[in-house]
Amino acid sequence: MTQDKLPKNLGRRQALIRGGLAAGGLVAASVAPAAQAAKSAGKQQWDHEADVVCIGSGAAACSAAVTAAGLGAKVILVEKMPLPGGTTGKSGGVTWIPNNPLLRARGINDERTDCLRFLARYAYPRQYTPNSATLGLPDGSYRLLEAFYDNGSPMIENMDKLGAVRFREFKMWFVDKYAPDYADHLPENKTPRGRALEPAVGASSAGGGASLAAQMEKWLAAKGTPILLEHRVTNVVKDGDRVVGVEALYGDKLVRIKARKGVVFGTGGYAHNASLCGLPSDGPGGGQHEAAPRRCLRVAGRRALGREPAQTRRARRPRAQLPDAQARRHASGRGRKRRTDAVRRGCARRGDAADRARVDLGRREKRLTPVPFGRASK
Structure with missing residues (x-):
């Protein structure tokens, strides 16, 4: 159809589509794979289905699952190990939350501006620029810090409100004093005590993390949330650019799990993965401990979507030597x-x-x- 034969009442959308088809089939070539992907996604067979699928069973994945279930969503938790808890289950269970309700109850206001400066200085020491609108950080990284500050304290309050976990201020074991904060000597750290919290039940140097994870798992089980153990996620299923589910191995069997609203990766503990440990880090330690939750979630998410972690494009820093080395x-x-x-x-x-x-x-x-x-x- 030539331009002079187009109907007079042709809409803008149709004109663009037909104009593209007339230009040598360029649009047809790009649209066909997406249409085929959508058609094939609709025909896929699923073994499980939920609104939200959370990968992992430690503090990150469980808190996402509790939040989604608390809002009425149907959730499935997927864990590759035979026992839930993840790396959180082996930790002390201490949670670092700025401007938390327990701080405010003592009359301490952990100011947003000051805290963001500290987070940027500590987590991104090379990029940190005090006079920049984003403190020298890329826009996405700065927004991530803002989201952490803005949502951390409401998360603690929500966990208490739902009855999943109640927190208390963390004090050093056997000393009963507030623990010093990360880099408490930095001038940007205006609140060097009180950001660290621990579960009010079962807190200890060896069992706090296990208690934290177990309380959330118990709450999820009471809500009827399935926890699929020994299911190792191997692939993300996509419909075009949209993630619609995951594939996991249960023994030799491939299990397909559909996510109607989204997939959350809470797969921390990347210190046990040699290939992830080999990636460069921006943190002052140059190793696996710096900003671990932020980094491991980003790495897992980008790799699940078939992309290389962003940090591989940056210059390498000297690696921190481990004690056994x-x-x-x-x-x-x-x-x-x-x-x-x-x-x-x-x-x-x-x-x-x-x-x-x-x-x-x-x-x-x-x-x-x-x-x-x-x-x-x-």
Whole structure:
């Protein structure tokens, strides 16, 4: 159909579609795969179906599940391990929430502006710019910090209101004093005590996390929320650009779970995944502990959607050495050798004959015998 033969009452939408089809089939080529995907998505067979599917069973996934179920949504929790709780179950269960209701009850106002500056300074030390409207952060990262501050305290109140978990202020075990905050020496940290909370029931250095997860799981079970254990999510099912479910392996069986409204990844604990630990980090420690919830959720979400984590596009930072790696390095003698060689080179440059003699004497000392990792020396 040529332009002069188009009906006079043709709408804008139809004109755009027909104009695109007339331009060599460009629109048809791009629309066809999406239409085919929608058609195939409608024919898919599902083993389970819910409004919201939460992946994981630790504090992140369970709090998302409790919130959704509290709003009346049908929820399914999916966990790859035979027991629920995730990494939270092995932790002390301490939760870091700025401007929480327990702080305000003591008359302490954790100001939003000050807290955002502290979060930006601590979590993004390289990008932090005090005079910037977004404190030097990309817009998405800044909005994430805003969302954390704005929703953290209401989440604590909502958990209490629903009867899922009640929190209390965290104090150091056996000392009964408020624990110092992360980087409490930074000038941006205006509230260096009181942001840390713990479950009011079952709190301890070893069992607080298990109690936190168990309380939310008990609440979900009472609401009839299925918890699918030993289901390892392997794929995200999409209808065009929209996520409509996940695929999981239960033994050798493929299980398909439909999500009518959304999929939430609460799969923390990435320190157990060697490939994720190898990614660069922006945090001051350069390792796996910095801003872990923020980072692991972003990595899991981007990879589930077939995208590389954003941080792989940034410059690498020196990795923080773990204690066992340092111990093995010392046991092998490499650390001493490098230090001795460095001193010897420095002495040689200065031309200090006496120092060179002392270093040479030290090099003739018996070296530590390398010990294979996991075996005791004789």
